[in-house]
Amino acid sequence: MSPAGVGLRATVLCLVAWAGLVAGDRVYIHPFHLLVYSKSSCEQLEKPGPEMPKELTFTPVPIQAKTSPVDEEALREQLALAAGKLEEEDRMRAAKVGMMLNFLGFHMYRALGESGSEASGTVLSPTTLFGTLASLYLGALDPTAGRLQAFLGVPGEDQSCTSRLDGHKVLSALQTIQGLLVAEGEAGSRSTLLLSTVLGLFTAPGLRLKQPFVRGLAPFAPITLPRSLDLSTDPDLAAEKINRFMQAVTGWKTDRPLSGVSPDSTLLFNAYVHFQGQLKGFSLLEGLQEFWVDNATSVSVPMLSGTGTFQHWSDVQNHLSVTRVPLSKSACLLLVQPHGTSGLQKVEAITFQHKFLTWLKNLSPRTIRLTVPQLTLRASYDLRDLLAQAKLPTLLGAEANLGKISDDDLRVGKVLNSILLELKADEGEQPTESAPQPGEPKALEVTLNRPFLFAIYEHDSTALHFLGRVTNPLSAV
Known part of the structure; x- marks a missing residue:
């Protein structure tokens, strides 16, 4: 087994062991029962259904179409509102996903360091990384779905439906995690944090995306922007158009914009996250x-x-x-x-x-x-490069089966995570320092x-x- 395989197996075993400790001497419950399909959900899924009608697919509008700018205050209020309505099961599910994304985050942070970024520093968002992979899992079919599930930290066990990860539950847990971060303080005091996640799905002209998949991304990224443009004729020009589009929509400047778009790709899956904190x-x-x-x-x-x-x-x-x-x-x-x-x-x-x-x-x-x-820290990295560094270069490669995203010839190019992180002083009234x-x-x-x-x-x-x-x-x- 490769070193990456050993590391991944060890991660999964640690997760299972942790879950077993939590369960104690109680009757056995699947350690990831909050995140896998329930028996009733499986019964619905196993019923034969008609082929998805064409009206449930759509062609993204061209990238030059008029697009409203991102309202970050509205996104913060939406997250805080969701956090105020949480049930105990929501919190338990968030804790389980938090544990999983921490394991994966440490693993991929080391891979990022090994890619040669020590000289200028490193910043990685485990939550965004996990959310990106969970989003792709939502659009995957086997064997890609099974491999992504294992990499996210949930063993498939007997391969039955009730051992399969429910991507909607995972993305809902990520929304809880994001909401808890920006939740209002005591007595309704306003949080000074901003956390905004935007997904850009950039497709070749004519490629049709499935509406259930795109709608399912909303808990993780309430702003999802499917846009089409020519990715093959002039890849550098395509990258420039995407960079201009994202900066116009978000207002976030990236020092390392998208480059090196593969001319044979038909989908770029890019996640952009902005965090602003005040001390x-x-x-x-x-x-x-x-x-x-x-x-x-x-x-x-x-x-x-x-x-x-x-x-x-x-x-x-x-x-x-x-x-x-x-x-x-x-x-x-x-x-x-x-x-x-x-x-x-x-x-x-x-x-x-x-x-x-x-x-x-x-x-x-x-x-x-x-x-x-x-x-003010900015970073961009391609998850496919990190997976290659972690000895898993084919996980999102040409053979990946992402049939829940589109029935067309889907070839994933970049899977980008771009981060803008800001830490500054509280702009409110500064306290006077009293003498000791x-x-x-x-x-x-x-x-x-x-x-x-x-x-x-x-x-x-x-x-x-x-x-x-x-x-x-x-x-x-």
């Missing part, structure tokens, strides 16, 4: 501050600073410290800083090999004056002016929304 109680320091890229090189960057009680832990054995900063009612920013000469790659290997979440129990409150760079009182402990100075790691996660579902490495705040990732 409450932090203010922008006057002037630019030094950030040391390495021991001999520094750059001048805008820095944010704030004093408060934050969860903190210093790991003397591994020469690093961890600081947790609240971003909203349930969203947290975790900052991992190497100590002394400890190399960033060594710390990263320790941090992002499943020790990450276990560390949270070691955090304890501490008065800290925290100084961090203001961040007698007997109060002195604030610990924590300044991230050297390369560091970060994660943004939602603590109810434990889902990781972003993992990243910052080596130079002025460089696009």
Whole structure:
């Protein structure tokens, strides 16, 4: 078995073992029962049905068709509203999907690092990555569906219907995870977070998409834009048109726009995510501050600073410290800083090999004056490249069976994830810093002016929304 196969098998076994621990001595229930088809659903699926009528397929409009810009405030309100109506089963399902996407996120983050991105930094969204693959699973038939299900972390077991992953339940859980991140704070206070996900389905002219598939994507990406254009005559021009279209619709600038479109592809499946967080109680320091890229090189960057009680832990054995900063009612920013000469790659290997979440129990409150760079990070990566790096190059290759997306000759080109992540000071009224009182402990100075790691996660579902490495705040990732 290949190293990737061993890693994938180990991941699945870990997931099953975790689920078994949760079940304890109770009567056996399928460890993923909240995510697979129910018996009644299977009975409906197994009934022979008529072939999909043509009116349930459609040809995407041309890319030059007039399109309304994305309203991010409306998207946030929609997510927050959904989060306010959750049942206990919704939360349990979100926790299960959060666990699965964390395993997959760590695995693919390592693959991204191995692809040669260490020099400029890395940022990956496990939630967006998992959602993209789950969306493609929704459009897949066997054997592709079975392989995608295993890669997402759910073993097919006996291959019966009740062991098959229900893609609609997974995408609904992802909507819950997104909603919990931006949920309003206590007493209805407004969240300062933005999280917007937009899907672009770019097809060759004349290719027909199935309406049930496109409608089924709405929980994960409420804005889905099917558009057609010529992908074969001039691939570079096609990429330029797509970039212009997405920037016009979203207003998000990408430093690494789409390129290298394969002329024989008939579908590009691109997910775009924008996250904007504000650090409450932090203010922008006057002037630019030094950030040391390495021991001999520094750059001048805008820095944010704030004093408060934050969860903190210093790991003397591994020469690093961890600081947790609240971003909203349930969203947290975790900052991992190497100590002394400890190399960033060594710390990263320790941090992002499943020790990450276990560390949270070691955090304890501490008065800290925290100084961090203001961040605007952009990244784009092709999931097919990451799958090749993970020794699974054929999972979405030419032989992939995506018959639930279209009955036409479907050849998937790019499967892109593009990220725009911003962290800045709270624009509201800044608190005045009071003088320390007698007997109060002195604030610990924590300044991230050297390369560091970060994660943004939602603590109810434990889902990781972003993992990243910052080596130079002025460089696009």
